[in-house]
Amino acid sequence: MSEAQGFDALAGLSSNPQAAAPAEPKIDAQGRSYATGKRKNAIARVWIKPGTGKITVNGRDQEVYFARPVLRMMIAQPLQVTERLGQFDVDVTVEGSGLSGQAGAIRHGLSKALTYYEPALRPVLKPHGFLTRDSRVVERKKYGKAKARRSFQFSKR
Numbered sequence: 001m002s003e004a005q006g007f008d009a010l011a012g013l014s015s016n017p018q019a020a021a022p023a024e025p026k027i028d029a030q031g032r033s034y035a036t037g038k039r040k041n042a043i044a045r046v047w048i049k050p051g052t053g054k055i056t057v058n059g060r061d062q063e064v065y066f067a068r069p070v071l072r073m074m075i076a077q078p079l080q081v082t083e084r085l086g087q088f089d090v091d092v093t094v095e096g097s098g099l100s101g102q103a104g105a106i107r108h109g110l111s112k113a114l115t116y117y118e119p120a121l122r123p124v125l126k127p128h129g130f131l132t133r134d135s136r137v138v139e140r141k142k143y144g145k146a147k148a149r150r151s152f153q154f155s156k157r
Helices: 001-013 069-081 099-117 119-128
Strands: 034-039 042-050 056-057 088-094
Touching: 034 099, 042 099, 069 099, 069 119, 088 099, 099 119
Parallel strands: 056 088
Antiparallel strands: 034 042, 042 088
């Protein structure tokens, strides 16, 4: 095949993501979708399956694991936006970071799992930023400084 023919074959392919056919759902033998979510140093492994809306985090109910209502609300956001609240049972294993980072990781993983289970939900979740990995992490401390950017107190005299 000549170079020109190879180029012509590629010219027919569209780079427009909307033009691509909708992806196939990724569902395992037990009817679950799996995804990983990350935030700060937290990594969440999320499984979703059709159910009553029960959310389990590290073997405990979400009300027990996340005492602050703000964190529970954060986890439920992808389900509220897609109007799937109470339709999926969510099982999560999360480690690393603090509670806020873990809640963010669960939200990210849950959003990805929803798109794997129902690819049509991707255009709903994407504008809200739930599918984007929040790459902000703590800045390292530098030598000659008290913290990452804070300098030691300076005395002119």
